[in-house]
Amino acid sequence: MQRAVGSLPLGPALRARLAAAGFQTAQELLDTGPCGLSREIGISKEEALEALQVVRQECSGDAARTAGGAGTTRKCTALELLEEEQAQGFIITFCSALDNILGGGVQLTKITEVCGAPGVGKTQLCMQLAVDVQIPECFGGVCGEAVFIDTEGSFMVDRVADIAAACVQHCRLIAEAHQEEDHQKALETFSLESILSHIYYFRCRDYIELLAQVYLLPDFLSEHSKVRLVVIDGIAFPFRHDFEDLSLRTRLLNGLAQQLIIIANDHKSAVVLTNQMTTRIGQSQSTLVPALGESWGHAATVRLIFHWDKSQRLATLYKSPSQKESTIPYTITPHGFRDVQPPAVTQNTESTEMNPRKRPRREEEK
Amino acid sequence: MVVLRAGLCPGLTEEMIQVLRANSVRTVVDFVSSDLEDVSQKCSLSYKALVAVRRVLLAQFSAFPANGADLYEELKSSTAILPTGSPSLDQLLDSGLYTGEVTELMGAPGSGKTQVCLSIAASVSLGLKQHVLFLDSTGGFTASRLYQMLQAQAEDEEEQAVGDTALSQLEALQRIQVARVFDVYEMLSALQEVRDRLSQQAVSCTGPLKTVVIDSVSAVIHPLLGGRQSEGLAIMMQLARELKMLAKEFSLAVVVTNQVTRDSSTGLLKPALGRSWSFVPSTRVLLESKGAAWEEATTRRSASLAKSPRQPTGMQVELDIGNSDVQEPSPATPTEGL
Numbered sequence: 001m002q003r004a005v006g007s008l009p010l011g012p013a014l015r016a017r018l019a020a021a022g023f024q025t026a027q028e029l030l031d032t033g034p035c036g037l038s039r040e041i042g043i044s045k046e047e048a049l050e051a052l053q054v055v056r057q058e059c060s061g062d063a064a065r066t067a068g069g070a071g072t073t074r075k076c077t078a079l080e081l082l083e084e085e086q087a088q089g090f091i092i093t094f095c096s097a098l099d100n101i102l103g104g105g106v107q108l109t110k111i112t113e114v115c116g117a118p119g120v121g122k123t124q125l126c127m128q129l130a131v132d133v134q135i136p137e138c139f140g141g142v143c144g145e146a147v148f149i150d151t152e153g154s155f156m157v158d159r160v161a162d163i164a165a166a167c168v169q170h171c172r173l174i175a176e177a178h179q180e181e182d183h184q185k186a187l188e189t190f191s192l193e194s195i196l197s198h199i200y201y202f203r204c205r206d207y208i209e210l211l212a213q214v215y216l217l218p219d220f221l222s223e224h225s226k227v228r229l230v231v232i233d234g235i236a237f238p239f240r241h242d243f244e245d246l247s248l249r250t251r252l253l254n255g256l257a258q259q260l261i262i263i264a265n266d267h268k269s270a271v272v273l274t275n276q277m278t279t280r281i282g283q284s285q286s287t288l289v290p291a292l293g294e295s296w297g298h299a300a301t302v303r304l305i306f307h308w309d310k311s312q313r314l315a316t317l318y319k320s321p322s323q324k325e326s327t328i329p330y331t332i333t334p335h336g337f338r339d340v341q342p343p344a345v346t347q348n349t350e351s352t353e354m355n356p357r358k359r360p361r362r363e364e365e366k
Numbered sequence: 367m368v369v370l371r372a373g374l375c376p377g378l379t380e381e382m383i384q385v386l387r388a389n390s391v392r393t394v395v396d397f398v399s400s401d402l403e404d405v406s407q408k409c410s411l412s413y414k415a416l417v418a419v420r421r422v423l424l425a426q427f428s429a430f431p432a433n434g435a436d437l438y439e440e441l442k443s444s445t446a447i448l449p450t451g452s453p454s455l456d457q458l459l460d461s462g463l464y465t466g467e468v469t470e471l472m473g474a475p476g477s478g479k480t481q482v483c484l485s486i487a488a489s490v491s492l493g494l495k496q497h498v499l500f501l502d503s504t505g506g507f508t509a510s511r512l513y514q515m516l517q518a519q520a521e522d523e524e525e526q527a528v529g530d531t532a533l534s535q536l537e538a539l540q541r542i543q544v545a546r547v548f549d550v551y552e553m554l555s556a557l558q559e560v561r562d563r564l565s566q567q568a569v570s571c572t573g574p575l576k577t578v579v580i581d582s583v584s585a586v587i588h589p590l591l592g593g594r595q596s597e598g599l600a601i602m603m604q605l606a607r608e609l610k611m612l613a614k615e616f617s618l619a620v621v622v623t624n625q626v627t628r629d630s631s632t633g634l635l636k637p638a639l640g641r642s643w644s645f646v647p648s649t650r651v652l653l654e655s656k657g658a659a660w661e662e663a664t665t666r667r668s669a670s671l672a673k674s675p676r677q678p679t680g681m682q683v684e685l686d687i688g689n690s691d692v693q694e695p696s697p698a699t700p701t702e703g704l
Contacts, residue, residue: 082509297475319476
């Protein structure tokens with residue numbers, strides 16, 4: 001109850017008046033009551049009542065947490081978190097090398113950022129993930145729905161249909177090989193129409209629409225609680241052109257990042273963002289770096305950089321809290337995002353030069 | 367600037383307060399600094415009563431000077447130095463994290479701040495068997511990586527019997543409390559809650575708390591800074607005050623992580639949150655990746671001392687954030703131990 005007045009979420013003018021009147025802790029405010037408060041600092045009774053309600057909410061939240069009550073929304077021990085993480089699924093990408101360096105696939109409750117030069121395959125990966133998140137659990141997926149927020153207009157429905165058809169075909173082959181009851185049942189609901197109908201598509205044309213969409217997303221997600229993936233294809237595009245005030249841009253981006261983390265955590269979904277690349281000109285050479293500046297680099301928890309090496313596409317894991325940095329090749333086929341097939345070698349003996357950490361959470365059925 | 371209230375001290379009645387307030391004496395500071403003869407004449411109150419009240423108020427509200435020698439003795443008995451889990455980092459920090467101080471780690475994305483924080487939490491929990499509070503505001507806390515580090519650190523210590531190691535690691539995990547705070551007000555209430563718990567000295571499941579790790583403090587403050595609003599600066603300083611008070615009053619070691627931004631004029635990297643924040647931590651360590659750009663993948667990092675009250679700045683050591691890896695020959699999952 002000894003919460004300092006300066007740390008309560010009240011407006012700045014109100015806070016200044018409270019400080020001038022000599023109030024220091026929240027307890028003093030609550031003791032004064034709304035009439036006394038409005039008299040002392042010269043605000044209307046309704047404003048005083050509102051302010052006291054905010055204070056009461058904050059303090060009761062504190063008290064409940066101190067007593068270990070039900071107010072503890074996001075607090076737990078590391079052991080509980082470990083158990084939670086191990087029970088959590090991953091969204092596979094159908095490229096086993098990429099899944100390996102990510103530690104099993106795209107993780108839920110984390111923000112993954114994919115940066116790359118134009119044409120390297122970022123939107124392809126996003127479309128692949130929007131299909132893969134819907135794979136039923138018996139085949140190794142998370143059985144969720146997807147939200148796709150498009151700012152560049154690069155979402156092609158017929159391409160998604162191709163990818164979805166290839167995915168359904170793949171699952172059908174697995175079901176035939178294993179011949180189990182739940183596989184057949186799951187296949188009945190897993191069809192092209194159902195996949196396409198569970199991808200919720202939003203088109204945002206400028207940064208204001210994008211911000212509004214992200215801030216309205218929690219309401220949408222509480223209605224559609226099966227959503228496990230939020231893709232924002234092209235977060236750099238609306239913020240890069242036509243923005244004079246760079247400090248405003250940094251602030252908006254940081255607020256956006258925090259809002260996305262809250263969404264990822266509260267709704268147990270993965271957030272995937274795609275970013276563009278820009279050239280930084282140093283003293284002697286120029287390098288390609290992800291766009292939107294240094295402070296944006298801290299927003300994503302996992303960062304993947306896609307780049308070209310002559311004619312081979314490579315993916316580098318640049319930032320991750322639990323995996324080592326490594327680079328793997330991948331390719332894009334008519335069926336979607338896939339591994340590079342080494343010539344005349346079967347799939348099981350695939351090996352990469354780097355040392356990816358192999359920690360499959362469950363058997364990968366490939 | 368405490369407002370005068372009835373019952374603040376014996377002899378201060380409600381009528382006295384009303385009369386004083388009518389003569390614009392509202393707070394303790396006004397009362398103590400005013401001329402009492404003047405006040406007693408204007409308010410027609412007894413001079414003796416006013417002097418008595420002033421004596422009590424002074425005794426209650428003033429700060430007392432402390433002897434330097436006493437302070438030193440107290441510091442010697444209450445300060446502890448906590449190992450960070452990495453000997454080279456300990457060397458940089460003058461043998462470890464000092465309780466009663468705020469230590470800051472700063473670095474570019476991917477430089478290893480979260481890894482060092484996890485390593486500190488693992489070392490304090492496993493080695494010293496103390497409780498750790500981890501405030502995560504970026505979503506970067508991965509319990510499986512923490513478990514890996516615990517396993518690696520447990521292997522280094524030879525005194526543990528083989529059968530005990532798994533159990534001690536699970537106990538170590540239970541001593542680390544994780545709170546996900548994504549908003550600055552949530553962070554302030556979490557810190558307030560810690561303060562309440564510690565001041566009540568409740569023997570709860572938390573036990574002796576010695577370390578608070580905040581990853582990262584700039585993620586919650588950065589959206590508020592800048593522009594024409596000075597609101598963000600006020601909240602930042604409020605947070606700074608909370609952290610320093612926690613560290614000093616309860617002898618905790620507070621570790622925070624900060625981001626780096628690019629200076630617009632010189633193009634060099636500088637710590638985020640500006641000059642005002644730079645006075646808050648007593649020690650600042652900058653983490654950098656050894657590879658030039660993202661094309662070279664390496665786990666080697668260099669930590670340099672940017673600000674320290676005890677060591678010369680500019681000291682640099684090399685860290686390997688991958689050295690706590692457990693090289694598993696077979697894909698064994700940690701659930702086997704549970």
